[in-house]
Amino acid sequence: NAGVTQTPKFRILKIGQSMTLQCAQDMNHNYMYWYRQDPGMGLKLIYYSVGAGITDKGEVPNGYNVSRSTTEDFPLRLELAAPSQTSVYFCASSYGSGISYEQYFGPGTRLTVT
Amino acid sequence: QKEVEQNSGPLSVPEGAIASLNCTYSDRGSQSFFWYRQYSGKSPELIMSIYSNGDKEDGRFTAQLNKASQYVSLLIRDSQPSDSATYLCAVNSGTYKYIFGTGTRLKVLA
Numbered sequence: 001n002a003g004v005t006q007t008p009k010f011r012i013l014k015i016g017q018s019m020t021l022q023c024a025q026d027m028n029h030n031y032m033y034w035y036r037q038d039p040g041m042g043l044k045l046i047y048y049s050v051g052a053g054i055t056d057k058g059e060v061p062n063g064y065n066v067s068r069s070t071t072e073d074f075p076l077r078l079e080l081a082a083p084s085q086t087s088v089y090f091c092a093s094s095y096g097s098g099i100s101y102e103q104y105f106g107p108g109t110r111l112t113v114t
Numbered sequence: 115q116k117e118v119e120q121n122s123g124p125l126s127v128p129e130g131a132i133a134s135l136n137c138t139y140s141d142r143g144s145q146s147f148f149w150y151r152q153y154s155g156k157s158p159e160l161i162m163s164i165y166s167n168g169d170k171e172d173g174r175f176t177a178q179l180n181k182a183s184q185y186v187s188l189l190i191r192d193s194q195p196s197d198s199a200t201y202l203c204a205v206n207s208g209t210y211k212y213i214f215g216t217g218t219r220l221k222v223l224a
Binding site (some may be wrong): 002030041045048050090101102103105108 | 122148150157158159160163171182202204206210211212214215216217
């Protein structure tokens with residue numbers, strides 16, 4: 001049981017380039033999330049999904065897109081990378097939301113846009 | 115704006131002492147409360163969850179919840195240098211949204 005996995009671990013992008021951050025979970029969780037974490041700023045929700053085919057925006061969705069074609073995978077797409085997207089990105093999953101639904105995190109992707 | 119507040123620290127305690135980490139939240143509808151440990155450069159790791167008023171113990175960790183005061187705390191007994199990390203408090207109100215505090219940095223001095 002690998003839990004939540006993310007690739008790549010590190011990436012450097014030039015301004016205007018695009019990339020996809022991969023996330024997968026093998027816990028049969030319905031809910032998946034993408035967060036970004038900037039120094040001293042806490043975790044900000046980018047997008048979330050409540051099941052295959054269903055996604056919605058979080059607090060900071062601009063400049064990002066997601067898809068959820070399977071229960072296991074939840075990729076995050078960055079289009080036209082900007083320096084403001086330099087951050088650490090975490091994918092997370094849970095069985096659902098609400099009481100007792102604990103959220104588990106992947107190892108993260110450190111992205112630098114120059 | 116629903117918020118979760120934590121003192122950023124650093125909180126320094128000597129090895130073997132009890133570390134006390136505190137968190138307050140603004141949404142009275144909050145139902146689930148979580149403590150995560152995050153080592154520098156690593157992802158948040160769930161260490162405790164608590165859902166009802168009172169204490170919940172797991173090894174050296176005790177989570178305490180007081181919904182009337184909108185306060186949740188984490189006690190770490192017999193603190194070890196390996197406990198040095200940032201501790202994140204997270205709150206859920208029964209929806210998709212987990213609200214995280216910015217974390218308290220704990221330093222355990224050998």
